[in-house]
Amino acid sequence: MASLNVKAVIVSLLILLVGLGVWEALNQPPAASGEMTEYERLMGGADQEARVPPPSQVLSHAFDELSDPFYDAGPNDKGIGIQLAYSLYRVLTGFIAAALVAIPLGFLIGMSPLMYRALNPFIQVLRPISPLAWMPLALFVIKDSEQSAIFVIFICSIWPMLINTAFGVANVRKDWIRVAQTHELGALKTAFLVILPAAAPTILTGMRISIGIAWLVIVAAEMLVGGTGIGYYVWNEWNNLDLNSVIFSILMIGLIGMLLDLVLGSLAKLVKYEE
Amino acid sequence: MSNRFLSIEGLSKSYPSKSGELVVFEDVNIGIDKGEFVCIIGHSGCGKSTILNVLAGLDTPSSGNVIMDGKEVSGPSLDRGVVFQNYSLLPWLTTLQNVAFGVKARWPKWSKEKVNEHSSRFLEMVGLGHSLQKKPSELSGGMRQRVSIARAFATSPKLLLLDEPFGALDALTRGIIQEELIKIWAETHQTVFMITHDVDEAILLADRILLMTNGPQARVAESVKISIPRPRSRAEIIETPAYYKIRNYLVNFLVARSGSLSGSSGSAASETREVDPTLLSSDADNGGEKDSVAPAQPRAVNNY
Numbered sequence: 382m383a384s385l386n387v388k389a390v391i392v393s394l395l396i397l398l399v400g401l402g403v404w405e406a407l408n409q410p411p412a413a414s415g416e417m418t419e420y421e422r423l424m425g426g427a428d429q430e431a432r433v434p435p436p437s438q439v440l441s442h443a444f445d446e447l448s449d450p451f452y453d454a455g456p457n458d459k460g461i462g463i464q465l466a467y468s469l470y471r472v473l474t475g476f477i478a479a480a481l482v483a484i485p486l487g488f489l490i491g492m493s494p495l496m497y498r499a500l501n502p503f504i505q506v507l508r509p510i511s512p513l514a515w516m517p518l519a520l521f522v523i524k525d526s527e528q529s530a531i532f533v534i535f536i537c538s539i540w541p542m543l544i545n546t547a548f549g550v551a552n553v554r555k556d557w558i559r560v561a562q563t564h565e566l567g568a569l570k571t572a573f574l575v576i577l578p579a580a581a582p583t584i585l586t587g588m589r590i591s592i593g594i595a596w597l598v599i600v601a602a603e604m605l606v607g608g609t610g611i612g613y614y615v616w617n618e619w620n621n622l623d624l625n626s627v628i629f630s631i632l633m634i635g636l637i638g639m640l641l642d643l644v645l646g647s648l649a650k651l652v653k654y655e656e
Numbered sequence: 657m658s659n660r661f662l663s664i665e666g667l668s669k670s671y672p673s674k675s676g677e678l679v680v681f682e683d684v685n686i687g688i689d690k691g692e693f694v695c696i697i698g699h700s701g702c703g704k705s706t707i708l709n710v711l712a713g714l715d716t717p718s719s720g721n722v723i724m725d726g727k728e729v730s731g732p733s734l735d736r737g738v739v740f741q742n743y744s745l746l747p748w749l750t751t752l753q754n755v756a757f758g759v760k761a762r763w764p765k766w767s768k769e770k771v772n773e774h775s776s777r778f779l780e781m782v783g784l785g786h787s788l789q790k791k792p793s794e795l796s797g798g799m800r801q802r803v804s805i806a807r808a809f810a811t812s813p814k815l816l817l818l819d820e821p822f823g824a825l826d827a828l829t830r831g832i833i834q835e836e837l838i839k840i841w842a843e844t845h846q847t848v849f850m851i852t853h854d855v856d857e858a859i860l861l862a863d864r865i866l867l868m869t870n871g872p873q874a875r876v877a878e879s880v881k882i883s884i885p886r887p888r889s890r891a892e893i894i895e896t897p898a899y900y901k902i903r904n905y906l907v908n909f910l911v912a913r914s915g916s917l918s919g920s921s922g923s924a925a926s927e928t929r930e931v932d933p934t935l936l937s938s939d940a941d942n943g944g945e946k947d948s949v950a951p952a953q954p955r956a957v958n959n960y
Binding site: 560562565579652 | 712714733742791811
C-alpha cells in the first residue's frame with residue numbers, strides 16, 4: 382500500500398495532466414487550408430479569433446525565459462529574473478520597514494490598555510484602506526515612483542503584523558508574567574525573555590499574512606508605477622499582446638509567493654511551542 | 657510575634673461589592689520560624705491563595721503587613737520563591753532551561769557552566785536528571801510540577817511558597833512527589849508556606865498546620881502542631897497512633913467547625929488557638945468522625 386503522500390502526489394499529477402490536456406485541446410488553431418495569404422501570415426495564422434496559447438507553447442516559452450533569466454536588453458526588455466528581483470527587493474524593503482514599526486508598536490499597544498484604546502480608532506480607520514489608494518498621495522509626497530511602491534508595500538504589510546503582535550502580547554498567559562515578576566525580571570528582560578517568545582508564534586502568523594498581502598499588492602503597484610518589476614512585466618507583455626509571457630509570469634508570481642510563504646512558515650516553526 | 661522569621665500582622669483583604677465591602681479574610685496573624693514547614697488548609701473562598709499571593713508580593717492586602725527577616729515585604733522578590741498549581745513553566749524552554757531561567761535571575765554573574773551544573777543538580781534531586789532536554793509539553797503533569805519545584809528550590813529563596821502544588825495531580829503521582837519534596841526539603845531546610853486541600857498531605861509534610869474558617873470574613877482559627885517525628889514517610893506515618901488523632905481533629909475542623917467559627921457567627925475571639933491534638937484528652941476528638949455531628953464549639957481546651 383502506498384502512503385497517503387504518494388497517493389496525493391499521483392492524484393496531483395493526474396489533475397495537472399488532465400488540466401493541461403483540456404487546455405491544450407481547446408486551444409488548437411484550426412488547420413490551415415492550403416497556403417496562407419500575406420495577411421494571414423502577418424496575423425499569425427488563418428485563425429480569425431484570438432486564442433489563449435496552449436500549455437505546450439507557454440512551457441517552451443517558459444523554458445526560453447528561464448534559460449536566460451537575467452538578460453537586459455534595454456528598459457522594456459529585461460529577463461524574468463531581473464523583474465522578479467526588483468519586485469522582491471521592493472516587497473522585502475517595505476515588509477522589513479513595516480516589521481520594524483509594527484512589532485515595537487504592537488508591543489506597546491499589547492502591553493498598555495491605554496495605548497490600545499488611544500490608537501485603536503486610527504488603526505480601525507486606516508486598516509481597511511486599499512493600499513493602492515495611498516499611491517497618488519505617496520507619489521506626490523515622495524516624488525519617486527520606486528519609493529512610492531515601497532511605501533505602498535509598507536502600509537499594507539503593517540496592519541496584520543501590528544494587530545497580531547498586539548494580540549499576542551496582550552494574551553501572554555498571566556502565569557508566565559508572574560514567573561517573570563517572582564524572578565525580579567525588569568521590564569526589558571520580561572519583554573525579551575518572556576513576552577517575546579510567548580507571543581512569537583502569533584507575531585509570525587501576522588508576518589506571514591503580511592508578506593502574502595505584500596506580494597499581492599506589489600503586482601498591482603508595479604502596474605501603476607511602471608518601469609520595472611513583475612507587475613510591470615505582466616502589464617507590458619499584455620500591451621505587447623504576448624500572452625505566452627503573461628501566462629508565464631502569472632505562474633512565476635504564484636511560485637515566488639509560495640516560496641515567500643514557505644520561508645515565513647519555516648521561521649514560524651522555529652518559534653512554535655506546545656503548551 | 658515580630659521576632660519570628662516571618663510575621664504576618666493584622667492582614668485583611670476586602671473587595672468592594674454591590675452590598676458594601678466584601679471582606680474575604682480579616683485580622684490574620686501568622687508567625688513562621690526559619691526552617692519551618694507550614695501548611696494552610698481551608699475551604700475554597702477563604703482567601704488562602706490571596707494570603708500566599710500577598711506573601712509572594714503579587715497581591716496587596718487591604719490592611720496589615722508582612723515582615724520577613726526584619727524587612728517589610730512589598731512587591732515580588734527572589735527571596736520568595738513560588739510554585740504555582742499550574743506549574744507555570746515556560747513551554748518554549750527545555751526542562752534544564754526552565755530551571756536555569758531561575759538560577760540566572762538569582763545569580764546573574766554565574767558562568768553558563770555553573771548555572772547549568774547547579775540547575776541539573778536540583779533536577780536530579782527531583783528525579784529528572786534524564787529529562788534535561790525535554791520540553792514541558794513532553795512531560796507528564798507530575799514531572800512538570802517537579803521541574804517547577806526544582807526551579808523554586810534551585811534559587812534558594814528565604815521563603816518558599818507552594819500554592820496547592822499537587823492539586824492537579826492524580827493520587828499516586830502526588831504521593832511520589834510528596835516524598836521528593838520531603839527529600840529536597842530535608843536537604844535544603846527551606847522555610848515553606850504551602851496551601852493544600854489534602855489533610856493527609858499536610859500531616860505528612862508540615863510542622864504546623866494553620867486552619868482557616870470559611871469565608872467571607874475568614875480568619876486563621878487554629879494552629880495545629882504536628883508532633884510526629886521526622887523523617888516521615890507515607891508508608892510509616894499511617895502506623896503512628898498520633899496520625900489518626902491529628903487527622904480526625906483536622907477533618908472535624910473542616911467538616912464542622914470551619915463553618916460554625918466563621919465570620920460574624922463565630923463568637924470566639926479572633927486569637928489563633930495553638931493546638932496539639934496528640935495532647936488532647938480522648939474525649940476531645942470524639943467529634944473527629946467524619947459523619948458524626950460535631951459540636952458547634954470546640955471542646956478542646958487551650959493547652960499550650
